[in-house]
Amino acid sequence: xxxxxxxxxxxxxxxxxxxxxxxxxxxxxxxxxxxxxxxxxxxxxxxxxxxxxxxxxxxxxxxxxxxxxxxxxxxxxxxxxxxxxxxxxxxxxxxxxxxxxxxxxxxxxxxxxxxxxxxxxxxxxxxxxxxxxxxxx
Amino acid sequence: xxxxxxxxxxxxxxxxxxxxxxxxxxxxxxxxxxxxxxxxxxxxxxxxxxxxxxxxxxxxxxxxxxxxxxxxxxxxxxxxxxxxxxxxxxxxxxxxxxxxxxxxxxxxxxxxxxxxxxxxxxxxxxxxxxxxxxxxx
Amino acid sequence: xxxxxxxxxxxxxxxxxxxxxxxxxxxxxxxxxxxxxxxxxxxxxxxxxxxxxxxxxxxxxxxxxxxxxxxxxxxxxxxxxxxxxxxxxxxxxxxxxxxxxxxxxxxxxxxxxxxxxxxxxxxxxxxxxxxxxxxxx
Amino acid sequence: xxxxxxxxxxxxxxxxxxxxxxxxxxxxxxxxxxxxxxxxxxxxxxxxxxxxxxxxxxxxxxxxxxxxxxxxxxxxxxxxxxxxxxxxxxxxxxxxxxxxxxxxxxxxxxxxxxxxxxxxxxxxxxxxxxxxxxxxx
Numbered sequence: 001x002x003x004x005x006x007x008x009x010x011x012x013x014x015x016x017x018x019x020x021x022x023x024x025x026x027x028x029x030x031x032x033x034x035x036x037x038x039x040x041x042x043x044x045x046x047x048x049x050x051x052x053x054x055x056x057x058x059x060x061x062x063x064x065x066x067x068x069x070x071x072x073x074x075x076x077x078x079x080x081x082x083x084x085x086x087x088x089x090x091x092x093x094x095x096x097x098x099x100x101x102x103x104x105x106x107x108x109x110x111x112x113x114x115x116x117x118x119x120x121x122x123x124x125x126x127x128x129x130x131x132x133x134x135x136x137x
Numbered sequence: 138x139x140x141x142x143x144x145x146x147x148x149x150x151x152x153x154x155x156x157x158x159x160x161x162x163x164x165x166x167x168x169x170x171x172x173x174x175x176x177x178x179x180x181x182x183x184x185x186x187x188x189x190x191x192x193x194x195x196x197x198x199x200x201x202x203x204x205x206x207x208x209x210x211x212x213x214x215x216x217x218x219x220x221x222x223x224x225x226x227x228x229x230x231x232x233x234x235x236x237x238x239x240x241x242x243x244x245x246x247x248x249x250x251x252x253x254x255x256x257x258x259x260x261x262x263x264x265x266x267x268x269x270x271x272x273x274x
Numbered sequence: 275x276x277x278x279x280x281x282x283x284x285x286x287x288x289x290x291x292x293x294x295x296x297x298x299x300x301x302x303x304x305x306x307x308x309x310x311x312x313x314x315x316x317x318x319x320x321x322x323x324x325x326x327x328x329x330x331x332x333x334x335x336x337x338x339x340x341x342x343x344x345x346x347x348x349x350x351x352x353x354x355x356x357x358x359x360x361x362x363x364x365x366x367x368x369x370x371x372x373x374x375x376x377x378x379x380x381x382x383x384x385x386x387x388x389x390x391x392x393x394x395x396x397x398x399x400x401x402x403x404x405x406x407x408x409x410x411x
Numbered sequence: 412x413x414x415x416x417x418x419x420x421x422x423x424x425x426x427x428x429x430x431x432x433x434x435x436x437x438x439x440x441x442x443x444x445x446x447x448x449x450x451x452x453x454x455x456x457x458x459x460x461x462x463x464x465x466x467x468x469x470x471x472x473x474x475x476x477x478x479x480x481x482x483x484x485x486x487x488x489x490x491x492x493x494x495x496x497x498x499x500x501x502x503x504x505x506x507x508x509x510x511x512x513x514x515x516x517x518x519x520x521x522x523x524x525x526x527x528x529x530x531x532x533x534x535x536x537x538x539x540x541x542x543x544x545x546x547x548x
Contacts, residue, residue: 002181004181005178005179005180005181009178027174032185032308033308033459034185034306034307034308034309034310034459035308035459035460036179036185036188036308037164037177037179037188038178038179039176039177039178039179040174040176040177041142041146041175041176042142042173042174042175042176043142044139044141044142048169048171048173051173051174060460062459063458063459063460064458064460064461065458065460077487077488078487080506080528080529081506081529082483082486082487082505082506083486083496083504083505083506084464084506086496086497086501087463087464087467087496087501087502087503087504088460088463088464088467088501089500089501090501092460107458184337184338184339184381185307185308185309185336185337186309186334186337186338186339186362186366187338189361189362190358190361190362193361193362209356212356212357213351213352213356214351222357222360222361223360226363227360227361227362227363227364228361229361230357230361231356231357232354232355232356232357232358254354255354255355276455278455279452279453279454279455283452301448306459308459310453310459310462311438311451311453311462312452312453313450313451313452313453314448314450314451315416315420315449315450316416316447316448316449316450317416318413318415318416322443322445322447325447325448
């Protein structure tokens with residue numbers, strides 16, 4: 001299964017609604033399984049710097065097939081993947097807000113959100129993710 | 138005046154409709170006056186490589202305040218801006234499909250399209266641009 | 275349909291056989307539809323600089339969904355896509371030797387070869403490509 | 412002695428067998444003494460992001476002439492090589508899974524693996540490395 005633009009926009013809409021509810025203007029990105037943009041939306045007043053963070057989270061979750069928050073501990077000094085955030089041109093983001101989008105046991109893309117705290121970004125991304133899974137049923 | 142996400146999505150919608158009419162799956166990007174994404178949509182089946190081209194056209198038109206096709210002649214061997222496409226990390230795109238979005242005499246952003254021939258990309262971008270100007274009246 | 279590593283290695287083997295027949299040590303790359311490596315082989319004595327050219331050709335053909343030789347004319351001074359080879363971090367290669375791998379009407383990856391003249395590179399890439407299409411029947 | 416493509420493929424085969432045994436789809440890279448690809452294989456289902464990690468490990472081990480895991484301590488805060496992972500364009504990888512390939516007292520190339528935990532990656536790389544040393548006897 002491939003994520004269509006329509007799928008991506010539905011996910012982004014659900015994330016934006018969550019973002020409005022908690023008053024966190026955000027950038028929301030959906031990428032395909034290769035980490036390439038399907039859609040990016042920057043909500044009004046979301047910081048420009050969040051574009052790179054949102055797109056980076058989506059990229060990371062897609063190509064490493066893991067939510068970005070799992071790297072938050074693994075990349076700390078003394079931990080197994082210390083240094084992973086500085087390789088690959090600095091494209092891997094190691095804090096929460098990026099989640100792979102899964103179809104059965106296959107990663108078919110990812111969603112990444114940035115605009116608030118890591119916890120808020122995760123909630124906003126999860127809102128988008130859940131809407132897709134619900135729609136997919 | 139600032140381009141809102143809602144404005145950007147209306148423009149993208151108009152461009153996508155034109156793209157469907159002429160059967161050219163495209164990537165459509167709207168950026169702000171600083172060349173930063175407001176929204177990017179990749180239509181189903183648009184080539185992945187068109188993401189860079191679409192976003193690059195929008196960036197170029199915004200930060201140089203000119204439609205990208207005006208550079209097509211200026212950057213030729215022997216012409217005044219020969220070499221402009223190789224500076225700035227290769228971010229300036231020198232063929233048509235990117236247009237500044239203007240409010241009075243101020244450039245407030247840009248739209249960039251990629252997916253077909255240069256002429257098709259220009260038509261698709263212009264469809265988005267016109268919808269904004271009409272809406273702005 | 276996805277290209278497996280086994281598919282990619284069969285294609286590379288066919289390209290390598292052609293390369294040996296015409297005595298052109300080459301680098302042969304097969305990428306997926308997103309332009310990401312499935313396999314890269316550098317034959318003994320192939321120039322190191324051909325790695326970037328081979329991988330770039332495969333990337334270009336995958337993400338722009340066209341054989342790289344079609345850009346050779348389009349990117350010349352005065353032509354429509356003049357400047358395309360300097361954008362996207364210089365990743366687009368605009369001479370022959372890269373071909374999309376097609377399943378029906380879908381591009382599922384690409385093959386790129388470098389080591390000899392453009393004509394030789396195209397022959398070597400085509401040998402790989404044909405072996406896949408034959409195998410796919 | 413130079414590593415031939417045939418040598419590299421034998422090593423990769425041994426690594427892939429180990430990877431299958433422990434069910435860790437991996438990317439396996441063999442480079443020459445200059446850190447340039449001889450061969451890269453991405454096993455089916457290995458994450459795309461592991462391409463950069465695998466190739467980076469092989470590059471690092473070849474050009475620094477050390478297994479990558481030795482940097483894991485040396486690059487920690489307060490340690491001698493703190494910062495080494497952020498220089499050179501972020502190309503040095505400082506966790507395990509890359510090993511130099513040695514002929515006598517000369518480094519003639521390196522192998523790098525990525526797909527699982529650091530320990531799994533090291534096992535998979537070592538399987539390739541050992542097969543070469545055995546073959547070389």
